[in-house]
Amino acid sequence: MPPLSRTNSCVDIDFTLRRKFKKTSFRPLQREVIVAALSGDDVFVQAATSFGKSLCFQLPALIDHGITIVISPLLSLMTDQVNALRAANIEAGTINSHTPYPERQRLFSDLATGHPVTRLLYVTPEQCNADSFRKHLRVVHEQRELARIAVDEAHCISEWGHDFRPTFKELRWFRDSFPDVPIICLTATATPRVRQDVLTTLGLSETKLKVFTMTTFRKNLHYEVRFKCDKEDHYGDFLGWLKRVHKRRAEDPARRAELERNNERLDNVSGIIYTLFRQDCEDLSARLRADGIGARPYHAGLRNDEKNETLRRWVDNEKGYDVIVATTAFGMGIDKENVRFVVHWQLPKSFEGFYQEAGRAGRDGKASLCIMYYSREDRDRAFTRLAKDGRSGSNLEARVKTLQALIEYCEDTDTCRHKLICRYFGEKEIPACDYACDWHKDAKSLKRAKLNGLESEEWVSTQRDMGRFDNGYEGYEGYD
């Protein structure tokens, strides 16, 4: 069979950007990635949260002839992207476990023609393993209409990734079955080891591969670690901070006038608080509501319609829906531009999870705060949970390593937070942090806060020996 021809690569990609995506210009390096994809090479993209990775496969999909299959583990993200593409009159669809039967049939019939009108088809990795789906793709490929395979959240392929999903390993089938079809994979969180693992697992050969590894540095995110211990409730610290933000907005005449002009509420300071437990979502959001903050819970125990309603109202900046108190059920893929803060109420399960979740903040490029509340008791509880999970789960070693790295990040009071993050992801360059972390702002106060805020290691180890931290499993949405 002759190689797949790429007849349309000369089309003006700036024109497509403006016409179809309504964007005026590319962000740095987006153009280079898109040109590499259009040249028919395999592409690996690692870029910071909110970089605009989706455009890197969506735009080529509209230029190249044929259909692009997008593999993503996130049902909500797929639905959001498909809806956004359809709103822009782009033929897109998704086949996943929630797709209604008639829609599924419609998409399968489209594939069966061998010349699908669908330009972007979003599927789960599970779907890619189904014989019927594979059969249809073979038909499309025989007609030389299979343009590209895009693997989003590619770190899920690697057992060294924080979110390893065994079904992702089966994606090797694409390279084995369609060696001439280019693959583009994208992630925000890959250590060098994960990166190599992804490339090997997918069968991407170095001779035909272009790798783009951009910095994970997000200069508008202000990172802070706040120290706590079991004996003290950190609720007051957070509420005090948020109330002060509301007050500043109200008291600054220029800011107030600006908000009124834009029809914005003074207390619409949009944020996310991540907790590990469903009960915490309920309790904390109720407590905040009682204190006049528009907070709502979001976790896997809620009905889908409740979750959708909460998400919609939050995205629309409705009164009473300013702060989402969520478990990790609410995470990757959230693309609301004005999230001004992300708080981790307890230590999250991994370094990458922390970076991903914090990355929901400041997607409009404006300064936003990422607060992590850290205690040594939480640290010990995290290891206890990990040991329990590890009995049944895989990649325990990787999970211990990433948790340890996160603990080191929290305990470190001698280094810029941005530097610690970049270092974790294997970057050599030191980012130019412009007072955008607690260490740069006031290293002395940071050290003092740690000394005063944390329990001593001696006390914690006595409690540990007494089995005091062996709790916290009910409603836990850690490793799912």
Ligand SMILES: Nc1ncnc2c1ncn2[C@@H]1O[C@H](COP(=O)(O)OP(=O)(O)OP(=O)(O)O)[C@@H](O)[C@H]1O
């Ligand atoms: N060239 C551009 N100009 C303006 N906006 C853009 C451009 N490219 C992407 N965006 C916007 O940036 C936002 C983030 O894009 P996207 O969701 O693809 O990010 P991402 O890299 O996948 O981030 P994450 O890994 O955090 O989910 C989206 O709202 C998207 O429309």
